Amino acid sequence: MPELPEVETVRLGLAEALVGRRITGVETRRPDLRFPFPERFSERLAGATVQSLTRRAKYLLMSLSSGDLVVMHLGMSGRFSVIKGGVSATPGDYVYQNPGDPAHDHVVLAIDDGARVVYNDPRRFGFMLMMRADDCDRHPILRALGVEPLGPEWTADYAALRGRGRKANLKAFLMDQRNIAGLGNIYVSEVLHHARLSPNRAASCLADRFGRPTARAERLVPAVRDVLLRAIEAGGSTLRDYRDAGGERGSFQDTFAVYDREGERCVRPGCGGAVKRAVHGGRATYYCGRCQS
DNA sequence: ACTGTACCCTGTAGGC
DNA sequence: TGCCTACAGGGTACAG
Numbered sequence A: 001m002p003e004l005p006e007v008e009t010v011r012l013g014l015a016e017a018l019v020g021r022r023i024t025g026v027e028t029r030r031p032d033l034r035f036p037f038p039e040r041f042s043e044r045l046a047g048a049t050v051q052s053l054t055r056r057a058k059y060l061l062m063s064l065s066s067g068d069l070v071v072m073h074l075g076m077s078g079r080f081s082v083i084k085g086g087v088s089a090t091p092g093d094y095v096y097q098n099p100g101d102p103a104h105d106h107v108v109l110a111i112d113d114g115a116r117v118v119y120n121d122p123r124r125f126g127f128m129l130m131m132r133a134d135d136c137d138r139h140p141i142l143r144a145l146g147v148e149p150l151g152p153e154w155t156a157d158y159a160a161l162r163g164r165g166r167k168a169n170l171k172a173f174l175m176d177q178r179n180i181a182g183l184g185n186i187y188v189s190e191v192l193h194h195a196r197l198s199p200n201r202a203a204s205c206l207a208d209r210f211g212r213p214t215a216r217a218e219r220l221v222p223a224v225r226d227v228l229l230r231a232i233e234a235g236g237s238t239l240r241d242y243r244d245a246g247g248e249r250g251s252f253q254d255t256f257a258v259y260d261r262e263g264e265r266c267v268r269p270g271c272g273g274a275v276k277r278a279v280h281g282g283r284a285t286y287y288c289g290r291c292q293s
Numbered sequence B: 001a002c003t004g005t006a007c008c009c010t011g012t013a014g015g016c
Numbered sequence C: 001t002g003c004c005t006a007c008a009g010g011g012t013a014c015a016g
Helices: A004-018 A041-045 A133-138 A156-163 A170-175 A185-194 A215-233
Strands: A023-028 A050-056 A059-064 A068-073 A079-083 A105-111 A116-120 A127-132 A275-280 A283-288
Touching (some): A004 A050, A004 A215, A068 A133, A127 A133, A156 A215, A170 A185
Antiparallel strands (some): A023 A105, A059 A068, A068 A127, A079 A116, A275 A283
């Protein structure tokens, strides 16, 4: 479900509810999500104050006063809901009020102002890890990530460096979180359309034979930034079930150029091509066969 | 090292 | 209505 813009939107809502507040109680309702919960997860969380809530790629990083860092990933169907009100100390004591099935509420945090933060995840591809904040750069799951798409390291030089000699196509290249971390199936299609690049073209097109960035790399880099920033501004995309921490839908899906628009006309002025659907690595890709090359 | 595929899990939409 | 299949925004573990 959530790609970088959705995770960033969730982060904003969670930060408002959590930063500077103390977690008074934690309830985990099953032993695992995608992975087992960390050892003594609830005990290490309860009583801690949240110092910051940041994002790395599609990961949420919750930094605690204890020096622990909680690393959270929403997988395909993970959702955080902030539920205001109530003063009970029992985490599970809250009134379910958001869309979704309460049977998949897997984690409940009780906050010192009486609010609840509930993690719901039907498919359970999401996960939560805990590590010492000092160790997070050494943790394999974060260490393997490529550059942040909205950060200063995402440059045409970097794209050329990573793409050089690669036979994998641009769809796979952008989906690979080791290259650039935060894009997913929706935004890769949208970015490639914006950059007028075919998803079928080999990633090697980003570098010339000397390893210098090509015109295609120069188009790709700002396209990533533009699409993501616009999507964040729109509160992300809601196809089916994505909601932010306040239960609100995103609106970026209303301005998709290609995603889920097979057969429709390309929105690029003067193009008029038809949006095609292809499958790369088992995932649908949408693109205009006329203006993307 | 790189690339492609199967798989994890549940819900939903569409065909019959 | 029910049953079946395909598919869904994620990442990982392999085999070649």
